[in-house]
Amino acid sequence: MEVRKVSEAVIRRLPKYYRHLLILQKTGVERISSGKLAQQMRLNASQVRQDFNCFGGFGQQGYGYNVSTLLSEIKNILSLNQPYRAVVVGAGNIGTALANFEGFERDSIAIEALFDIDPALIGSSINGKPVLHTDELETYIKKNGISIGIIAARRSAAQNIADRMQAAGVRGIWNFAPMDLTEVEVPVENLHMTDSLLCLCYKMNQNNLYEE
Amino acid sequence: MEVRKVSEAVIRRLPKYYRHLLILQKTGVERISSGKLAQQMRLNASQVRQDFNCFGGFGQQGYGYNVSTLLSEIKNILSLNQPYRAVVVGAGNIGTALANFEGFERDSIAIEALFDIDPALIGSSINGKPVLHTDELETYIKKNGISIGIIAARRSAAQNIADRMQAAGVRGIWNFAPMDLTEVEVPVENLHMTDSLLCLCYKMNQNNLYEE
DNA sequence: TAGATTGTTAATCGATTAACAATC
DNA sequence: TAGATTGTTAATCGATTAACAATC
Numbered sequence: 001m002e003v004r005k006v007s008e009a010v011i012r013r014l015p016k017y018y019r020h021l022l023i024l025q026k027t028g029v030e031r032i033s034s035g036k037l038a039q040q041m042r043l044n045a046s047q048v049r050q051d052f053n054c055f056g057g058f059g060q061q062g063y064g065y066n067v068s069t070l071l072s073e074i075k076n077i078l079s080l081n082q083p084y085r086a087v088v089v090g091a092g093n094i095g096t097a098l099a100n101f102e103g104f105e106r107d108s109i110a111i112e113a114l115f116d117i118d119p120a121l122i123g124s125s126i127n128g129k130p131v132l133h134t135d136e137l138e139t140y141i142k143k144n145g146i147s148i149g150i151i152a153a154r155r156s157a158a159q160n161i162a163d164r165m166q167a168a169g170v171r172g173i174w175n176f177a178p179m180d181l182t183e184v185e186v187p188v189e190n191l192h193m194t195d196s197l198l199c200l201c202y203k204m205n206q207n208n209l210y211e212e
Numbered sequence: 213m214e215v216r217k218v219s220e221a222v223i224r225r226l227p228k229y230y231r232h233l234l235i236l237q238k239t240g241v242e243r244i245s246s247g248k249l250a251q252q253m254r255l256n257a258s259q260v261r262q263d264f265n266c267f268g269g270f271g272q273q274g275y276g277y278n279v280s281t282l283l284s285e286i287k288n289i290l291s292l293n294q295p296y297r298a299v300v301v302g303a304g305n306i307g308t309a310l311a312n313f314e315g316f317e318r319d320s321i322a323i324e325a326l327f328d329i330d331p332a333l334i335g336s337s338i339n340g341k342p343v344l345h346t347d348e349l350e351t352y353i354k355k356n357g358i359s360i361g362i363i364a365a366r367r368s369a370a371q372n373i374a375d376r377m378q379a380a381g382v383r384g385i386w387n388f389a390p391m392d393l394t395e396v397e398v399p400v401e402n403l404h405m406t407d408s409l410l411c412l413c414y415k416m417n418q419n420n421l422y423e424e
Numbered sequence: 425t426a427g428a429t430t431g432t433t434a435a436t437c438g439a440t441t442a443a444c445a446a447t448c
Numbered sequence: 449t450a451g452a453t454t455g456t457t458a459a460t461c462g463a464t465t466a467a468c469a470a471t472c
Contacts, residue, residue, distance in 0.1 A: 009439065011414055015407035019390060033453060042392070045453095046441050053455060061454040062448040078410050079417035097309035103390075103406060109413070148412070172416040174409060178231060178315075180254070187415035191408045194315060195227035196401050197386060198290050200360070201321070202223055203399035204384040205291035221463065245429060257429095258465050265431060273430040274472040 006054050013051055014078055016041065021071040033064035083108040085146045086174075089161045090153035091116040091131045094176050094193075098150060099126040109148070113140060137161075141168035150174045162188075218266050225263055226290055228253065233283040245276035295320040297358045298386075301373045302365035303328040303343045306388050306405075310362060311338040321360070325352060349373075353380035362386045363393075374400075 020041055024032060034052075038045040052058050052065075058073050059065045075081060088095045091114040099111055114126060115134040122133050132140065140146065149165035151158050151173060158177035162184050165173060173188045175181055178195070181188055232253055236244060246264075250257040264270050264277075270285050271277045287293060300307045303326040311323055326338060327346045336343050344352065352358065361377035363370050363385060370389035374396050377385060385400045387393055390407070393400055 006418075007439070011411055012407070014414060015404070015410040016392075018410065019407075035453080044441060046443090047439090049454065049456085050440080057455060059454050060448060061446070062452045064453065078414050080410070080413060084413065093309040093312040097305040100305040104409065107406075107410065107413075109409065147416070172412045174412055180228075187412060187418075189408050189412035189415070191403075191405060192227070193403060194319075195224070195231075196403045197316065197321065198227040198230065198292070198319065199223055200384045200386055200399060200401035201292060201296065201319075202226060202290050203401070204359070206218075206399075219463070247429080256465060258467090259463090261430065261432085262464080269431060271430050272472060273470070274428045276429065 010051050010054055013043075014074060017051070018071070018074050018078060018080075021067055021074065024067050025071055029067050031064050031066055032070075034059070037065070080107050083110065084148050085144060086111045086148035086150055087113050087115060087137070087140065087146050088150040088152050089115045089134060089137065089165075090151065090157075090176075091118070091121050091126065092152065095150075095152040096126055098152065099129050111150070112144060112146065115140075134161075137164055138168040141165065141170060147171040148174060150176070152176045155179045222263050222266055225255075226286060229263070230283070230286050230290060230292075233279055233286065236279050237283055241279050243276050243278055244282075246271070249277070292319050295322065296360050297356060298323045298360035298362055299325050299327060299349070299352065299358050300362040300364050301327045301346060301349065301377075302363065302369075302388075303330070303333050303338065304364065307362075307364040308338055310364065311341050323362070324356060324358065327352075346373075349376055350380040353377065353382060359383045360386060362388070364388045367391045 020037070033045075034048040035045045037043075038048045041048075049059070052070075055073070055077050058070050086109060088098055088111055091099075095114055095116075099114055104111070111129060113129055114131045115137050116122060116131055117134050121131045124131050141149070146168075147170055149162070149170040149172070151161050151165075153161055155177050158175065158179055159181055162173055162175070162181045166184055166186055170186060172186050173181070173184060175188055175190045176193070178192050180190065229249075232249070245257075246260040247257040249255075250260045253260075261271070264282075267285070267289050270282050298321060300310055300323055303311075307326050307328075311326055316323070323341060325341055326343045327349050328334060328343055329346050333343045334345050353361070358380075359382055361374070361382040361384070363373050363377075365373055367389050370387065370391055371393055374385055374387070374393045378396055378398055382398060384398050385393070385396060387400055387402045388405070390404050392402065
């Protein structure tokens with residue numbers, strides 16, 4: 001299975017396929033054609049086939065795709081067959097919400113600890129996860145084989161945290177701080193909540209009909 | 213200022229311009245060229261000019277763009293010159309984080325109440341915002357002129373909530389539930405946190421160099 | 425005026441969609 | 449075998465980038 005440059009657009013669709021296939025499997029659907037899948041997900045059948053063929057052909061002419069096979073292939077493409085250990089820096093609203101959220105566990109992504117500089121928080125725990133002083137970040141990452149660093153701190157601290165996470169050896173950074181990190185070699189996924197909300201404000205005031 | 217179909221890609225860049233210009237203004241920068249702005253934001257100068265020209269020309273040949281003017285134009289494009297009242301359905305992790313988050317207020321977006329069906333939560337308040345029973349959703353939206361509905365409930369409830377929000381008159385929906393809403397006429401912005409995390413997992417396992 | 429930089433048209437690049445031969 | 453549907457190539461569409469005349 002030879003993987004070439006996969007476009008960002010394709011990558012962003014992968015979790016959607018994954019989600020949808022999980023539902024299909026749970027519903028007991030055994031096979032699905034690109035046409036049906038496209039219809040359900042509001043995509044184009046050609047696009048679905050093109051997407052899958054970025055990673056090799058998982059289908060069978062005249063039959064379609066076996067849901068379980070496809071699901072496990074996509075799970076594999078997303079590298080969800082290995083566990084991930086994560087830490088969150090910033091035990092504020094977002095950090096707390098993430099620590100309380102159980103949904104990542106299905107994908108074997110476990111938040112193991114939080115870090116903050118607020119003395120009132122240090123030593124406490126959130127959903128059973130310890131809140132430690134940010135000074136201990138590097139040591140903890142190294143000692144516990146943490147591969148994902150989550151930045152849920154204020155903007156002004158984000159770059160420094162990213163640098164330190166990277167130096168300590170994380171393999172990826174999930175950034176909630178509303179800024180673009182620079183000089184980071186590991187992959188960064190930004191999740192800027194406010195940006196999304198502002199896009200909504202924009203769209204709310206366009207008189208375009210939102211009905212493709 | 214004649215506005216034609218603005219592409220999704222352009223729309224998604226608008227909040228980033230807004231954010232960056234806010235910083236420039238705060239730093240006391242008075243004017244900026246498309247070239248400089250592009251460099252700072254890691255975009256292309258032509259792209260920057262094209263983007264702005266979707267909405268009319270805000271610049272001046274030989275000078276560039278006045279930061280304050282440009283900022284206020286973009287603020288205007290994003291329709292941030294009006295206040296928005298919002299409610300959140302689902303007073304779980306995400307709902308609580310949103311209610312506690314003060315960052316939206318700068319943009320005059322105020323979360324006024326939360327809704328849930330858990331009797332243990334109803335009657336309480338989060339960051340001064342009441343948690344009400346979801347049965348009261350429609351009444352509240354109508355009575356208080358709520359324009360944004362935020363869905364932070366579980367997947368299985370999301371479509372129903374969306375339908376009810378829309379019927380009650382919200383002008384836009386911000387959806388955190390991991391599913392695609394259907395039959396909604398008002399604009400919907402999806403924010404699927406898990407999708408973003410899964411994209412990170414994908415990228416963490418590609419041996420591409422992430423260094424454009 | 426000369427230099428800088430926009431607004432805008434044209435060229436390029438990439439992603440989506442269509443078409444169809446291969447084949448289960 | 450006939451029908452269905454993939455994998456894949458070709459066509460189309462749209463977004464990004466380049467180029468440059470207009471003009472401050």
